[in-house]
Amino acid sequence: MHEALAALRLVDHHCHGVTTGPLDPSGFESLLTEGAAWPGISPFDTPAGVAVRRHCAPVLDLPRHASPDAYLARRADLGPDEVNRRFLAAAGVDALCVDTGYAPLPLTSPHELARAAGAAAFEVVRLESVAESVARAGVEPDEYTAAFRRAAEDAVRAPGVVAVKSVAAYRTGFALDPARPTRAEVTEAARRWLAAGGRLDDPVLVRELLWTAVDLGLPLQLHTGFGDGDLRLAGADPALLTDWLRLIAGTIPVLLLHCWPYQRQAAYLAAVFEQVYLDVGLTLHHVGPARARAVLEEALEITPFRKLLYSSDAYGLAEFHLLGAVSFRRGLGALLQDRVDADELSPDDALRLVRWTGSGNARRLYGLPSAPVPCRD
């Protein structure tokens, strides 16, 4: 199983670009954690930090478990292009679906990311960013719905776009009225929001955004479960989406991203709703290979094998593109090998599960070509 996983070229169905410029130690450390770099508490002293020193140091020609100082010095010596190229090449990925809607730092474009990885890149359009662009460009409240829809339709028409994404989990959480808001409700909410400015976090407008995703017809990626400190975790439990998922049955695929610590809840949804899929991206590089298996075990307890996808959710650090892939390969490999050894799973079924979750499910769902193709920049 480990060999099969090592040989498999993955499809990373949800990730971000990596920083293009040099990173000083504090810049690196702040990207290493979902928290922040706090005095006296090194972000290297975390499961993710340990995993970077163990699995990423050798890619930079350092011994395993190199010290943070040695790691940062060597990283600076090699420079960002070489560092990014090494980690992305080592990830063994054939296709990347890149969320381009969040870039407080200068990040690689999908094309640059793909070139470094030797992969094809596709784009995921973040709908909140589209809505906020519409607001910034200026729009009357009663024109907001139509303007947002047109802007979203334009955005997804660009070459290489395969999905849309929402960060509703961050903005309102999922304990929302599942019904499509009325035209009047949206106008009233837009009036308030456009007057106040700021990011899109009005519950009516978030509902409008989710229903617009249904109309767009592309697969919808939803952040669920943990993330940075800007989140209310309990509101990001995907089980809260149940009523809405029931209402949209028969329409678009919905991809539940990350999910931890609600991976079992996500698995339940994937088991009972045809359109629901899940991954445990983000989690994989934060828990590292030491616990990736445990999280995958829970995610797979009742999940149909066609419903689990691989993602790294790497953001900023090229290391996370590699760590996600290593965690997935080691975690799933150990899980499957033990089941085959115990004769609970046949080797053929195990290999099928590897191909599907590592690559086939994403290719099928997003309609990706089976051979790499160029992407727009």
Next chain:
Amino acid sequence: MHEALAALRLVDHHCHGVTTGPLDPSGFESLLTEGAAWPGISPFDTPAGVAVRRHCAPVLDLPRHASPDAYLARRADLGPDEVNRRFLAAAGVDALCVDTGYAPLPLTSPHELARAAGAAAFEVVRLESVAESVARAGVEPDEYTAAFRRAAEDAVRAPGVVAVKSVAAYRTGFALDPARPTRAEVTEAARRWLAAGGRLDDPVLVRELLWTAVDLGLPLQLHTGFGDGDLRLAGADPALLTDWLRLIAGTIPVLLLHCWPYQRQAAYLAAVFEQVYLDVGLTLHHVGPARARAVLEEALEITPFRKLLYSSDAYGLAEFHLLGAVSFRRGLGALLQDRVDADELSPDDALRLVRWTGSGNARRLYGLPSAPVPCRD
């Protein structure tokens, strides 16, 4: 431990009948999943499907991991009576408590099920079905309470009835006012429900049903945790029952069924409320032997050993009667053997835990005779 569990005749304290007629492939597949049979996603490609091919195929004289086609063909060849007899006999069960309140398909009666299993059968009365029968028969709103109570008393007076059950988790969830509703509230709610028709899902009437269960005095089985897509999972967290459990302290035993993914929450309730018990039925055949141990480990973390029961929650497919038993035996056996090997548990204590959870706790709680008895049809 494995030998002790293999030799133990189980009491399955919550299960359903199995289909009596032949099943075509799509009929079989739709019973294999809590979801539905979706195009392009075979219900065999799930943990339950893998477990059926691994553990059930040999019972039909097929090799382990037989293909779905071979499995379905052989199943059709043998015919439903022979298939049912083989799986039920192989389950090694001495007594079955059968929920007879849900039968959209023609199912075996408790007596037929017991005969196939070589076991005694007992009956569990589903209170929502009783209430809905009362409504269908016609009743005035202000007579509803009395009529429902009379009908429930009649139903539980039938020979072989040992418990009642509620599917409140499906109808309203557990985030209910815990207090017994007033007579006036019930009449008003009954007026609305009887006028509107349909299944019982009014919160006031569900509360009335739960309190009627208290008056009936029999153990109450409650569906908790996952099930099919008709559920809101977050509302089926048994921890939401706390206030009600506190109010009914000193009355009836309450059996929390399935519980997954809230087995730790259920264990907490069983640890602090005298009248609370739990099982991880349903879960056992859905996760299969490969993960039954992990779920049982969590369920047993703090649970008093007198509080865990075995159930299959098998419905429709005789395979699930076997799979539940295999998962329980393998999962608990591995868990206990490792603890004995590590000297964390004495062999005598481990054997006691086997006897209690596999059989003794249910016999004690429901007052089952220790030797099999005939049951009504």
Next chain:
Amino acid sequence: MHEALAALRLVDHHCHGVTTGPLDPSGFESLLTEGAAWPGISPFDTPAGVAVRRHCAPVLDLPRHASPDAYLARRADLGPDEVNRRFLAAAGVDALCVDTGYAPLPLTSPHELARAAGAAAFEVVRLESVAESVARAGVEPDEYTAAFRRAAEDAVRAPGVVAVKSVAAYRTGFALDPARPTRAEVTEAARRWLAAGGRLDDPVLVRELLWTAVDLGLPLQLHTGFGDGDLRLAGADPALLTDWLRLIAGTIPVLLLHCWPYQRQAAYLAAVFEQVYLDVGLTLHHVGPARARAVLEEALEITPFRKLLYSSDAYGLAEFHLLGAVSFRRGLGALLQDRVDADELSPDDALRLVRWTGSGNARRLYGLPSAPVPCRD
């Protein structure tokens, strides 16, 4: 790793005193469980009961897995002083932070506990007890805020006090308005509470208490997750504290105690909020060494290594001081040894993690001296 942990003197950052008088069998059994001693269900037939017979019996010169009767007889023979001395000495603890605010039974003072353990003792002031003392002493509603604050300031000024604690989880749960209540709101709530009497469970006054803790400036210990039957478990999910934690960023450290079954939620908070720390005390002795590793694995999945602390949360029985320590040492030792063996963690890093979580993090956070000091009685 096991040797390193065996050699390490722990800091138990949250515990209680132990009973000073003799315990009859039912007195012992009622302290052995978070539930109660129920007819026909021995508190020895639980994971904690098994762990006592396995790990505590030898300390009383009995064979491992001694019977409950033999255990209780030997315990009575030795008498409370000798029993307490043996278990506390065997725990291998250098410093104890003792919650003195809950003592329905006569318990050892911090000084007595420390003497038995050969350790230094520090005190944790329970704020609800302070508030209830203020109410009992008599105060006008519009003077309540000031009187409570003065009393709390006096209490924490006593020598050896290193932290305050709240049991808001028991009183209202965490689904509270996170804002500091206004003076008028507090006065109105105090008027109601002082007139009605009883324990402090008014949501406005609980919020006032939490904000007073912020003003006091000492680390705040919060009971989270499971406890006895007086709790609503779902309301004790620490994730519900998110908004409040965000508001108090930059002020006091907040220690999430116990956490089970929400240890992953607590880990998330510790990963994203600088001031948040966690332990899995209480859980450790209830699940015993057989499952302590599994709970620690979840608690450490994403937790920065500076954020996990050791506590026993032992109360009443000296056995729990030992069991907490044994469970922590065995659980963490096995976890770390396997990671070192798999080369996922370097031995040096593993040893650092042992020192930090077992002792260093608590010393740093509470400013404890590194050598034992006497404490007030």
